[in-house]
Amino acid sequence: MTRRDRALSLLSPLALLLVWELAVASTWLNRIFYPPPSEVLVTLVELAMSGQLVRDAGISLLRVTVGFVLGAVPAIVVGILMGIAAPVRAAVRPLAAAIYPIPKIALLPLIIVSLGIGETSKIVTIAVSVFFLVVLNVAASVLQVDPRMFDVARSFGARARELFWTVALPGSMPGIMASIKLGVGYALTLIVGIEFVGANDGIGRLIWQSYEVYAIDRMVAALIVVALIGWLATVLLDEVEYLLVPWQATSVRIRETRMQHYARTWWRAMRPWSYTAAIIPVLLGSSIAAVAGTVDGWLLFLTLIGSVAIQGGTNLINDYYDYQKGTDRPGSIGTGDAILQGALTPRQVFAGGLVAFALGAVIGLYLVSVSGPLILWIGIASLAVGFFYTAGPFALAYHGLGELAVFIFMGPVIVAGSYYVQRQDAPLGVVLAALPVGFLVAAILHANNLRDLDGDRRSGKRTLATILGRAGARTELYVLLIGAYVVLSALVVAGITPWPTLLGLVTLPVAVRLMRIAAAESEPARLQPIVPLAAQLHLQTGVLMIVGWLVALALPRT
Amino acid sequence: MRAGTISVTDLHVTFRSRQGLVAALAGLTLDITAGELACIVGPSGCGKTTLLRVLAGLQPADAGHAWIQPADAARPTAGMVFQNGGVFPWYTVAENVGYGLRMRGIAPAQRAPIVRRWLAEIGLERFADAYPAQLSGGMLQRVGLARAFAYDPAVLLMDEPFAALDAQNRLLLQQTLLRQWEGDGRTVLFVTHGIDEALALGDRVYVMSARPGRIIATIDVPFQRPRDAAALRSDPRFGTLYGEIWSVLRDEVARARDAERDEADI
Ligand SMILES: Nc1ncnc2c1ncn2[C@@H]1O[C@H](COP(=O)(O)OP(=O)(O)OP(=O)(O)O)[C@@H](O)[C@H]1O
Ligand SMILES: [Mg+2]
Numbered sequence: 001m002t003r004r005d006r007a008l009s010l011l012s013p014l015a016l017l018l019v020w021e022l023a024v025a026s027t028w029l030n031r032i033f034y035p036p037p038s039e040v041l042v043t044l045v046e047l048a049m050s051g052q053l054v055r056d057a058g059i060s061l062l063r064v065t066v067g068f069v070l071g072a073v074p075a076i077v078v079g080i081l082m083g084i085a086a087p088v089r090a091a092v093r094p095l096a097a098a099i100y101p102i103p104k105i106a107l108l109p110l111i112i113v114s115l116g117i118g119e120t121s122k123i124v125t126i127a128v129s130v131f132f133l134v135v136l137n138v139a140a141s142v143l144q145v146d147p148r149m150f151d152v153a154r155s156f157g158a159r160a161r162e163l164f165w166t167v168a169l170p171g172s173m174p175g176i177m178a179s180i181k182l183g184v185g186y187a188l189t190l191i192v193g194i195e196f197v198g199a200n201d202g203i204g205r206l207i208w209q210s211y212e213v214y215a216i217d218r219m220v221a222a223l224i225v226v227a228l229i230g231w232l233a234t235v236l237l238d239e240v241e242y243l244l245v246p247w248q249a250t251s252v253r254i255r256e257t258r259m260q261h262y263a264r265t266w267w268r269a270m271r272p273w274s275y276t277a278a279i280i281p282v283l284l285g286s287s288i289a290a291v292a293g294t295v296d297g298w299l300l301f302l303t304l305i306g307s308v309a310i311q312g313g314t315n316l317i318n319d320y321y322d323y324q325k326g327t328d329r330p331g332s333i334g335t336g337d338a339i340l341q342g343a344l345t346p347r348q349v350f351a352g353g354l355v356a357f358a359l360g361a362v363i364g365l366y367l368v369s370v371s372g373p374l375i376l377w378i379g380i381a382s383l384a385v386g387f388f389y390t391a392g393p394f395a396l397a398y399h400g401l402g403e404l405a406v407f408i409f410m411g412p413v414i415v416a417g418s419y420y421v422q423r424q425d426a427p428l429g430v431v432l433a434a435l436p437v438g439f440l441v442a443a444i445l446h447a448n449n450l451r452d453l454d455g456d457r458r459s460g461k462r463t464l465a466t467i468l469g470r471a472g473a474r475t476e477l478y479v480l481l482i483g484a485y486v487v488l489s490a491l492v493v494a495g496i497t498p499w500p501t502l503l504g505l506v507t508l509p510v511a512v513r514l515m516r517i518a519a520a521e522s523e524p525a526r527l528q529p530i531v532p533l534a535a536q537l538h539l540q541t542g543v544l545m546i547v548g549w550l551v552a553l554a555l556p557r558t
Numbered sequence: 559m560r561a562g563t564i565s566v567t568d569l570h571v572t573f574r575s576r577q578g579l580v581a582a583l584a585g586l587t588l589d590i591t592a593g594e595l596a597c598i599v600g601p602s603g604c605g606k607t608t609l610l611r612v613l614a615g616l617q618p619a620d621a622g623h624a625w626i627q628p629a630d631a632a633r634p635t636a637g638m639v640f641q642n643g644g645v646f647p648w649y650t651v652a653e654n655v656g657y658g659l660r661m662r663g664i665a666p667a668q669r670a671p672i673v674r675r676w677l678a679e680i681g682l683e684r685f686a687d688a689y690p691a692q693l694s695g696g697m698l699q700r701v702g703l704a705r706a707f708a709y710d711p712a713v714l715l716m717d718e719p720f721a722a723l724d725a726q727n728r729l730l731l732q733q734t735l736l737r738q739w740e741g742d743g744r745t746v747l748f749v750t751h752g753i754d755e756a757l758a759l760g761d762r763v764y765v766m767s768a769r770p771g772r773i774i775a776t777i778d779v780p781f782q783r784p785r786d787a788a789a790l791r792s793d794p795r796f797g798t799l800y801g802e803i804w805s806v807l808r809d810e811v812a813r814a815r816d817a818e819r820d821e822a823d824i
Contacts, residue, residue: 170648247689
């Protein structure tokens, strides 16, 4: 775009708004039906300040997200199976094709009849709609993969398993991604419709309510929020696409705006793939709270954002000080390297960390006002540990205390805190139930330190691994991994956690694989797999334990 | 039999298509000794690709035998360079070149130096992390070539590997192929449209008939090794051999065209 074009593209909407404003001011347009932009803006700010807008938007988002995930994940799995296995295709396609054309909102009454008017029916409606839309599209994209690519793979000796992972899956990824985008758009449309009909909250309800009292300004303000959510979803999906389909995105990337580039650089610098460590304990604490009583979705949402903000801030501050202290150098494996790649200046990274911490603090203060003072102490301690993890004369991570800090804070503290947000109480049982997650999150960090053992020694970074030496560090890894499973079983035996949480034991083979590699290798490049394996272990075991708690929720109480 | 010996006896392959049955190969017999650089020329559509696909195990034969004597278990029997490059769009250039090694179960750390070496050989080091969408057609063909070489099979099946290259790059890669082959002495089955390319590279040139394909002539190439692919053209025997092959091929090309025209009339 030339400068003139850019100016035009900004000016034309502004001009429209101005004309609108003037038309109302001159009473040419009726203020009641066409509230002027200035009035809408005031209403928007008022609604936002009162907290109602954020609350409604948050609830709608939660419904969309949960419904979408519940619909899309099985749809992708079944769709891929349909694509590669003719029998599955034959069995599923007629059914899916028959249900697909029904406008899913038409199913809502039917779903309400069987599931009641509560959250479940809304989420199920979205999930069902997304499922049928995505499943057929995914199946089609698997079938579209260039058959010659399968031949190429076969000529290099690929067997069924490899054909799937190296041809069928990546080959259909662009199509799968397109289906996901389609599904998200559909889910966003649907939630507004669903909330029109049967909801007491949510952004759709806000629009409908405003209509009923002829508050057009509120209606437009809510519409702006809907548009904003849609835009955010697009940006997020583009990012996901870039991660999953980098080979297609490259050509698109060249044309990205400076702002997109900026946003992406920050997103990367905050290492989003590490957020599972902040998300899993929140979900675990909330699931335990759900078993004890009810869970407020809005508070859960805020807790998640707060936890992720503190983690993101810690990552950035950590990068800044690692860079300052010279631990990260070009060529070292797996660092958060926005600074090293010259994408951001050290000062920018530091400021970004502080902003993330500030966001965490604001959310924390709100949670303190709703649930109680414990959150204040947890918040202050988390920020302090996050900051002094690598900063200051006594950086925790450089004195062999990284694992301990992570164990305590990413385990018991967040789990108990999330429970406390919901129930204003933090019993010992919850703290104990968090221990396996604490062990496994410490194992991620320790796997990292074990891999970097020699390099850290050279740069004088004192981690528990460099202090214990190679043999000791290996033992520590075994203790952390085996400890997680032993504690998990002991908690069930002691009757502290319900038996379905034993589901977490399913991941034992992954742990064994990890320990085998750690025992056999000492070279960083050969040890590299233990880091993603440890992260995988934490994520999978955590999810399975959460599922265990939710299953316990469904079981009859004794 | 030595590893890399190719033996094809009375091979028949027939395709079922909407137009009916298409006999691609009918009674093709071919014996190639281990370590030979054999070139195949033939009119378009005569079944050259089909023959390579059968040897690579991608296409079942309807009758007859096609056999490659395998090497020991650690080394793959056959690797193919595909006519269109056959490069995976979803992998980077380096990942593509390392693909065969990955399928052989070789760890990433050990693949890296081999991949680097072959990227240097084809002059694409700077594109190691690029995706195929960013490459030209000739570059893609070089990637397909490097991938097959890195895989290190006992027999290399090459389907017009240099067809999409410019003249300079073709000459360079012909020299690379010769140097490599003179060093390792593996069997190479090289399909080409160029009679001069076949003469410049091959120990022997096999001429195929119009479809259904058979071998109708075998020409021994007398030039000594090591060869300079660029200097051969001034050798007087070059012109004679070229004329000999062309006289056989010309009739077949004409027949192939007539057949195609007849099919179009149906
Ligand atoms: N999968 C298929 N289905 C139907 N017909 C096919 C198929 N593959 C090849 N054929 C036919 O078999 C014949 C031989 O094809 P092949 O690709 O082996 O030719 P070729 O000698 O490699 O040609 P070219 O030099 O143009 O690459 C052609 O007539 C082609 O149309
Ligand atoms: Mg061909």
